[in-house]
Amino acid sequence: MEFTLLIVIIPLFVFLFLALAGHKLKPGIAGITGTAGMAIAAALSYAAAYIYFFDTAKIDGVYQKITPVSVEWLRFTEKLHIDLGVLLDPISIMMLVVITTVSLMVHLYSIGYMHGEKGFQRYYAFLSLFSFSMLGLVIATNIFQMYIFWELVGVSSYLLIGFYYTKASAVAASKKAFIVTRFADLGFLAGILILSFYTGTFDFDLLTADKGSLVISSTAGASFIGLSAATWAMALIFMGGAGKSAMFPLHIWLPDAMEGPTPVSALIHAATMVVAGVYMVARLFPVYAFATPEVLTMIAYIGAFTALFAAIIAVTQTDIKRVLAFSTISQIAYMMVALGVSGFGGHDGLGYMSSMFHLFTHAFFKALLFLGAGAVIHAVHSNEMGDMGGLRKYMPVTNITFLIACLAISGIPVFSGFFSKDEILVAAAHHDTLLYVALWAVAGLTAFYMFRLYFNIFWGKEREYHHKPHEAPRIMLFPLLFLAVLSCVTGLVPFSDFVSSDGKPFDTHLNWSIAAQGVSVALLGIAFAMVLYRKESDKPARIAAGLGILYTAAVKKFYLDEIWMFITQKVIFKCISAPIAWFDRHVVDRTMNLTGQATEKLAWLIRDFQSGKVQSYAWMFIIGALLITVWAICM
Amino acid sequence: MIPMEHYLIVSMVMFFAGIYGFIARKNLLAILISLELILNSVEINFSVFNRYLYPEHLEGMFFSLFGIAVSAAETAVAIAIIINIYRIRQDIDVRHIDKMKN
Numbered sequence: 001m002e003f004t005l006l007i008v009i010i011p012l013f014v015f016l017f018l019a020l021a022g023h024k025l026k027p028g029i030a031g032i033t034g035t036a037g038m039a040i041a042a043a044l045s046y047a048a049a050y051i052y053f054f055d056t057a058k059i060d061g062v063y064q065k066i067t068p069v070s071v072e073w074l075r076f077t078e079k080l081h082i083d084l085g086v087l088l089d090p091i092s093i094m095m096l097v098v099i100t101t102v103s104l105m106v107h108l109y110s111i112g113y114m115h116g117e118k119g120f121q122r123y124y125a126f127l128s129l130f131s132f133s134m135l136g137l138v139i140a141t142n143i144f145q146m147y148i149f150w151e152l153v154g155v156s157s158y159l160l161i162g163f164y165y166t167k168a169s170a171v172a173a174s175k176k177a178f179i180v181t182r183f184a185d186l187g188f189l190a191g192i193l194i195l196s197f198y199t200g201t202f203d204f205d206l207l208t209a210d211k212g213s214l215v216i217s218s219t220a221g222a223s224f225i226g227l228s229a230a231t232w233a234m235a236l237i238f239m240g241g242a243g244k245s246a247m248f249p250l251h252i253w254l255p256d257a258m259e260g261p262t263p264v265s266a267l268i269h270a271a272t273m274v275v276a277g278v279y280m281v282a283r284l285f286p287v288y289a290f291a292t293p294e295v296l297t298m299i300a301y302i303g304a305f306t307a308l309f310a311a312i313i314a315v316t317q318t319d320i321k322r323v324l325a326f327s328t329i330s331q332i333a334y335m336m337v338a339l340g341v342s343g344f345g346g347h348d349g350l351g352y353m354s355s356m357f358h359l360f361t362h363a364f365f366k367a368l369l370f371l372g373a374g375a376v377i378h379a380v381h382s383n384e385m386g387d388m389g390g391l392r393k394y395m396p397v398t399n400i401t402f403l404i405a406c407l408a409i410s411g412i413p414v415f416s417g418f419f420s421k422d423e424i425l426v427a428a429a430h431h432d433t434l435l436y437v438a439l440w441a442v443a444g445l446t447a448f449y450m451f452r453l454y455f456n457i458f459w460g461k462e463r464e465y466h467h468k469p470h471e472a473p474r475i476m477l478f479p480l481l482f483l484a485v486l487s488c489v490t491g492l493v494p495f496s497d498f499v500s501s502d503g504k505p506f507d508t509h510l511n512w513s514i515a516a517q518g519v520s521v522a523l524l525g526i527a528f529a530m531v532l533y534r535k536e537s538d539k540p541a542r543i544a545a546g547l548g549i550l551y552t553a554a555v556k557k558f559y560l561d562e563i564w565m566f567i568t569q570k571v572i573f574k575c576i577s578a579p580i581a582w583f584d585r586h587v588v589d590r591t592m593n594l595t596g597q598a599t600e601k602l603a604w605l606i607r608d609f610q611s612g613k614v615q616s617y618a619w620m621f622i623i624g625a626l627l628i629t630v631w632a633i634c635m
Numbered sequence: 636m637i638p639m640e641h642y643l644i645v646s647m648v649m650f651f652a653g654i655y656g657f658i659a660r661k662n663l664l665a666i667l668i669s670l671e672l673i674l675n676s677v678e679i680n681f682s683v684f685n686r687y688l689y690p691e692h693l694e695g696m697f698f699s700l701f702g703i704a705v706s707a708a709e710t711a712v713a714i715a716i717i718i719n720i721y722r723i724r725q726d727i728d729v730r731h732i733d734k735m736k737n
Contacts, residue, residue, distance in 0.1 A: 611733060613733050614732070
């Protein structure tokens with residue numbers, strides 16, 4: 001299985017090639033190079049998945065973790081060292097497949113979407129850099145390697161959000177994304193350090209082996225402000241995951257990240273990078289489940305709150321990419337809840353399995369939604385719902401594929417989202433009624449806002465278009481169709497045969513009563529959206545007016561941005577940073593300046609000695625010699 | 636035999652005359668001549684001390700010989716420098732030569 005290393009290495013070389021030689025290439029060649037590299041990586045991932053699942057990795061019916069490549073990179077002590085390597089287990093294989101597939105589709109789609117853009121080669125270089133980092137993240141053998149690639153995906157996300165660097169809003173958004181996630185990563189790093197301080201290892205294998213017993217035994221007794229060291233470590237590590245996966249209250253960067261090119265939003269801010277937090281929790285799942293179940297409960301509640309919160313905001317947004325962004329936040333929170341309610345092993349691990357399942361299906365239908373939105377934006381040159389309407393006549397393929405994705409995300413049977421969402425609802429219902437009700441409500445809201453989006457774009461009143469909207473070119477339609485097919489069929493994958501919390505396959509079957517509840521609320525949402533938005537009417541405006549302040553608050557995203565601005569600008573900057581800056585300028589700097597100024601003054605005083613007059617030097621020399629003589633005689 | 640003090644008085648007069656000239660004269664050549672006076676007074680001292688205090692040794696004499704050779708070489712170099720300064724500035728007044736470069 002050593003060839004899996006190539007999956008990571010190929011995008012790296014493509015990146016280096018395009019970054020160093022890209023400006024000399026024709027844009028088309030650069031695009032084809034990037035796409036070809038990704039295609040090879042995708043093919044290798046499929047091969048790896050096939051070999052892993054059907055050929056080698058099962059021993060006594062349990063999927064083994066295998067480490068085909070591992071190099072020691074830095075050694076601190078006998079036990080504590082940082083390795084770089086490849087770890088293959090069901091979830092990393094699943095992620096390899098998802099990332100390379102979506103990335104390949106986005107590469108293909110971008111050839112059409114980004115056609116004629118300035119910096120086309122740079123765009124492909126960054127896409128390859130991102131793919132490299134994300135693939136490196138999922139195959140990490142230890143938490144430190146994960147952290148390294150974690151930061152790399154942050155950088156490439158920053159570069160791609162700020163791709164249109166002449167646009168002030170894109171620059172602001174890229175900075176915001178970087179700073180917010182970096183702030184969260186501070187927690188991640190602190191967590192890693194605490195964890196490795198006690199356990200003396202970074203290795204995932206050792207940390208998660210034997211039900212996390214290493215963490216439990218090594219942190220026993222250690223505590224800080226009433227919480228045990230393990231709780232602190234795992235909660236701080238989760239903070240990093242919450243930043244990347246846009247959990248409340250660190251979600252504020254994701255809607256703004258939509259300033260980047262739409263295919264980038266599809267790849268990074270919907271399908272892959274933002275699920276890194278979920279993946280990380282899944283990777284450390286045995287530790288969360290056995291050493292710190294209280295953190296897992298916290299994750300479940302944060303997730304449920306975020307899911308509901310983001311879904312409510314999504315209902316009111318008018319920028320189509322922002323609706324999708326909030327829907328992404330909500331769906332990722334769904335996966336977090338599923339992990340939070342999960343137990344370990346066998347059927348108890350249903351939440352774990354369903355979380356990964358939802359990650360898998362969501363990647364495809366959300367990428368499809370974004371790419372479809374990209375095709376719409378490409379056609380009407382606007383992000384605003386108000387500028388769209390009646391597009392189904394002009395863009396039939398986009399219409400159908402978008403509808404499929406909407407059905408999938410709403411959890412309508414046969415489409416993929418139904419299966420994964422149903423498993424999550426079952427897992428939540430087993431665990432906690434409150435969480436179940438929250439998720440159930442979110443399912444209804446999801447269906448409502450997705451179909452609000454759909455009807456507003458493709459139905460509703462036809463607008464005055466400057467020029468007739470046209471269907472996207474074929475190179476953009478192929479990814480749409482391909483992902484639409486995936487959105488239809490991925491739900492039928494018997495996922496629990498491949499991925500489970502303990503590596504043992506188990507049986508799942510649809511829970512009809514819960515499925516019926518989920519589907520009925522989704523249908524209700526769709527029906528509601530159809531009544532309100534299928535034909536242009538004043539009903540939505542009337543409802544909005546009726547809700548009054550609640551509606552305004554949701555449009556303003558519950559003033560979270562403003563609260564963060566207040567906290568950072570007014571509290572942190574004014575009360576902490578400003579005094580520190582004053583101290584630096586007036587005490588530290590002034591001490592240094594005084595030293596310098598005193599030296600200069602003294603130099604001015606004595607500079608006349610150095611006149612350059614030879615005879616005055618001679619005088620001094622003689623006087624000095626005489627004085628020494630006199631002194632010598634007197635002594 | 637002439638007493639040693641007589642020699643030393645002569646050399647002392649030469650030495651201080653040299654010092655005075657070195658400080659007071661403004662012409663580089665005059666300064667160079669004063670320098671020669673100082674050196675020569677020192678060589679006289681070497682020879683005299685050697686002759687009167689340690690007649691069986693010759694180190695003082697050799698020191699004098701070395702001193703003469705060194706001062707000859709040094710004068711040659713100094714004259715070369717002075718000529719070059721003159722070529723550049725048409726002036727060998729020591730008061731005007733107070734910068735390392737122009």
